[in-house]
Amino acid sequence: MATARSNKIGRTAAAGMVVAGAVGLGLLAIPAGAGAQPALPPVDPEELVRSVLAADDQPLAGAVELENGLGLPALPGIPQAADGTSTARIWTDGDHRGRVQLPTESGERTLVSDGETFWAWNSEDRTVRRMPEGRHERDPANADPGAAAAAMLAALRPTSEITVEGTSQVAGRAAYDLVLAPASSERTLLREVRVAVDAEHRMPLRLTVLGSGSPDPAVEIGFTDLSFGPQDPELFRFTPPPGARIEDSQGHDEHPRDASATTVGDGWDTVFLTPAPGPGERPEAPPTSRSWAARSAGRGAAGG
Amino acid sequence: MTAAVLPLPAVDDAPRAVPLYRLLGAELRWVLRRPRTLVMLGLFALVPVLISVGVALAEAGPGEGLIGAVAGNGLMLPVVAITLSLALLLPLAVAMAAADAIAGEAAHGTLRGLLLAPVGRLRLVGMKAFGVLVVATLAVLALAVMGVLSGLIVVGRAEGQLVTLSGTAVGPGDALGRISLVVLWTIGQLAAVGAVALAVSALTEHPSVVIASVLGGLIVFGVLSAIPALGWLEPYLLTTGWTAGVDVVRDPMPAAGLVESSLRALCYVTVGTGLTVYRMLRRDA
Numbered sequence: 194m195a196t197a198r199s200n201k202i203g204r205t206a207a208a209g210m211v212v213a214g215a216v217g218l219g220l221l222a223i224p225a226g227a228g229a230q231p232a233l234p235p236v237d238p239e240e241l242v243r244s245v246l247a248a249d250d251q252p253l254a255g256a257v258e259l260e261n262g263l264g265l266p267a268l269p270g271i272p273q274a275a276d277g278t279s280t281a282r283i284w285t286d287g288d289h290r291g292r293v294q295l296p297t298e299s300g301e302r303t304l305v306s307d308g309e310t311f312w313a314w315n316s317e318d319r320t321v322r323r324m325p326e327g328r329h330e331r332d333p334a335n336a337d338p339g340a341a342a343a344a345m346l347a348a349l350r351p352t353s354e355i356t357v358e359g360t361s362q363v364a365g366r367a368a369y370d371l372v373l374a375p376a377s378s379e380r381t382l383l384r385e386v387r388v389a390v391d392a393e394h395r396m397p398l399r400l401t402v403l404g405s406g407s408p409d410p411a412v413e414i415g416f417t418d419l420s421f422g423p424q425d426p427e428l429f430r431f432t433p434p435p436g437a438r439i440e441d442s443q444g445h446d447e448h449p450r451d452a453s454a455t456t457v458g459d460g461w462d463t464v465f466l467t468p469a470p471g472p473g474e475r476p477e478a479p480p481t482s483r484s485w486a487a488r489s490a491g492r493g494a495a496g497g
Numbered sequence: 498m499t500a501a502v503l504p505l506p507a508v509d510d511a512p513r514a515v516p517l518y519r520l521l522g523a524e525l526r527w528v529l530r531r532p533r534t535l536v537m538l539g540l541f542a543l544v545p546v547l548i549s550v551g552v553a554l555a556e557a558g559p560g561e562g563l564i565g566a567v568a569g570n571g572l573m574l575p576v577v578a579i580t581l582s583l584a585l586l587l588p589l590a591v592a593m594a595a596a597d598a599i600a601g602e603a604a605h606g607t608l609r610g611l612l613l614a615p616v617g618r619l620r621l622v623g624m625k626a627f628g629v630l631v632v633a634t635l636a637v638l639a640l641a642v643m644g645v646l647s648g649l650i651v652v653g654r655a656e657g658q659l660v661t662l663s664g665t666a667v668g669p670g671d672a673l674g675r676i677s678l679v680v681l682w683t684i685g686q687l688a689a690v691g692a693v694a695l696a697v698s699a700l701t702e703h704p705s706v707v708i709a710s711v712l713g714g715l716i717v718f719g720v721l722s723a724i725p726a727l728g729w730l731e732p733y734l735l736t737t738g739w740t741a742g743v744d745v746v747r748d749p750m751p752a753a754g755l756v757e758s759s760l761r762a763l764c765y766v767t768v769g770t771g772l773t774v775y776r777m778l779r780r781d782a
Binding site: 207212222300428 | 562563565566569570618619655656658660661662663664665666729732733740743744747749751753757760761763764765766767768769770771772773774775778779
């Protein structure tokens with residue numbers, strides 16, 4: 194019968210739709226950037242490190258993702274320090290002007306450096322902190338893998354074996370994998386540190402810290418999206434919106450931890466100790482930071 | 498016995514297809530005449546008004562979270578109202594409409610008439626899906642329109658501009674564009690909920706089963722996404738992308754989350770529609 198047959202065809206098509214939808218969901222779940230290893234001309238590790246340190250800043254726009262598995266408790270004002278994934282969107286014109294946006298589910302922090310003034314906007318209390326530019330090139334430690342990786346390289350060269358181990362694909366760009374392993378004389382909980390360096394612009398694209406005894410990175414920060422090229426200059430200007438509270442800050446009280454910070458050990462054993470803000474400043478602050486610094490050292494997190 | 502032979506009117510054997518717009522019009526009247534639909538839409542219109550009154554009364558300046566971003570920033574209100582309602586209220590409305598659409602008719606015994614009527618089963622599904630989509634659209638529009646109005650009148654307007662979460666101010670035209678975008682995106686997400694709800698509705702005769710499974714499903718999704726060990730499941734859960742609605746009030750607007758969650762919703766729509774059609778092609782009243 195014709196109806197029965199068309200009915201059957203219809204049911205087959207409907208079942209096909211269900212399968213297609215399920216397959217589509219599966220495709221969406223595949224992480225982006227899992228591609229084949231690009232073929233690149235071989236490079237000497239020393240040469241690669243030097244070219245990284247010498248590379249010019251490029252104008253770029255990108256998204257950075259931080260995967261934190263250190264096991265630190267949440268620090269006041271730095272939600273990124275706790276375990277989990279946080280993202281940042283960054284723009285720079287390659288000439289000391291930049292913009293970083295740290296989105297959360299219900300708000301956003303925007304940091305803009307326009308060359309003369311550093312603006313820090315927090316949507317939670319709608320305040321803008323304004324401070325003169327110069328010594329406040331800070332917090333890109335969170336958001337710019339470039340600075341983080343470069344600082345790390347310089348510190349680790351005397352005590353580490355540096356090799357180039359193949360290539361990888363980061364945010365759609367071909368990159369060399371620079372691997373820093375502790376020298377055999379070092380005592381550390383870290384297995385290795387991997388830095389993916391962009392083959393063209395010699396910029397670190399991803400920093401992965403692997404602890405011994407775990408296949409998952411202790412920390413990984415890297416670009417998930419990146420495009421080089423001139424940026425809209427409007428991005429590097431900040432005009433406080435109507436209704437915002439503006440605080441002028443000289444920035445000295447921004448770094449209370451620098452004054453009393455100490456390091457213990459050297460090489461891969463280095464532990465960085467710093468007091469957290471007192472309970473009076475932040476109600477949720479721990480009474481002392483020694484406990485978490487010591488704990489992070491125990492977890493092998495504060496090495497280097 | 499005298500036999501009178503009455504001349505039969507010439508009957509066309511093949512049932513003539515009713516034009517689609519008449520089917521859709523009939524369904525629209527059927528849906529919009531239900532008092533519960535109207536009451537529900539009225540309640541949705543009240544949500545932004547209540548938020549705006551709450552924010553205006555608090556008057557302590559910006560507070561925590563998304564609601565805090567509304568203070569003195571009226572054009573933020575529709576986005577916040579829609580985002581908050583998307584968590585549970587809007588899916589509930591869609592589930593109710595989908596429950597009435599097929600399972601409700603089966604419970605009343607009226608589905609039999611529809612299945613016997615000279616209307617193809619595919620068209621029947623299309624007509625029911627249209628009814629659900631209309632309810633979803635009207636509910637979101639009620640939130641958006643009342644959100645803009647009560648935001649501008651009760652909360653205040655920040656010099657006619659929208660202060661984005663990123664700390665920039667955008668003009669009213671741009672702000673309305675962003676609100677329209679979040680409306681469209683939300684309707685897409687609700688279409689996904691509605692498609693799955695309609696599939697459940699086609700599988701059961703009890704409307705309460707539909708509402709229970711949609712709300713239960715949302716709660717289970719929430720629980721699953723809160724378990725770190727099940728992180729690999731997150732890309733499959735519809736609710737994972739629901740925080741992306743807030744992205745329209747960031748500047749520059751990040752499109753990735755909106756696009757990805759819309760594609761995920763499309764997959765759910767495909768699965769739900771497929772299941773509904775599969776079941777309805779065989780269903781007896």
